[in-house]
Amino acid sequence: QVQLVESGGGLVQAGGSLRLSCAASVRIASIYIMGWYRQAPGKQRELVASITSGGNTNYPDSVKGRFTVSRDNAKNTVYLQMSTLKPEDTAVYYCNARWSSGVEFWGQGTQVTVST
Numbered sequence: 001q002v003q004l005v006e007s008g009g010g011l012v013q014a015g016g017s018l019r020l021s022c023a024a025s026v027r028i029a030s031i032y033i034m035g036w037y038r039q040a041p042g043k044q045r046e047l048v049a050s051i052t053s054g055g056n057t058n059y060p061d062s063v064k065g066r067f068t069v070s071r072d073n074a075k076n077t078v079y080l081q082m083s084t085l086k087p088e089d090t091a092v093y094y095c096n097a098r099w100s101s102g103v104e105f106w107g108q109g110t111q112v113t114v115s116t
Contacts, residue, residue: 002026002105004095009110012085020080022095029073032100036080038091085114
């Protein structure tokens with residue numbers, strides 16, 4: 001069983017920054033793609049950033065230029081640096097790991113709240 005443990009969430013004022021971490025219980029170098037998703041109350045879960053084993057990244061327009069995803073294979077950890085945060089970024093943020101076979105695992109989530 002793969003464990004993904006997110007940390008770094010919290011309360012921040014609009015315009016501020018946070019860095020989320022996702023620590024994996026396995027070698028992430030073998031994971032095809034790792035992603036960060038978020039889910040706000042009453043809304044569907046959405047992708048906010050992903051990074052492949054080759055280092056290719058992908059962001060939706062809503063966070064492009066403000067969020068940066070990175071991975072440290074030596075620490076088996078993926079990060080999400082969030083800057084210029086907006087109240088609409090408030091959500092529970094989840095880490096996801098997906099192998100090329102399609103097998104995937106989710107973390108338990110970490111709450112991010114952006115106040116006005």
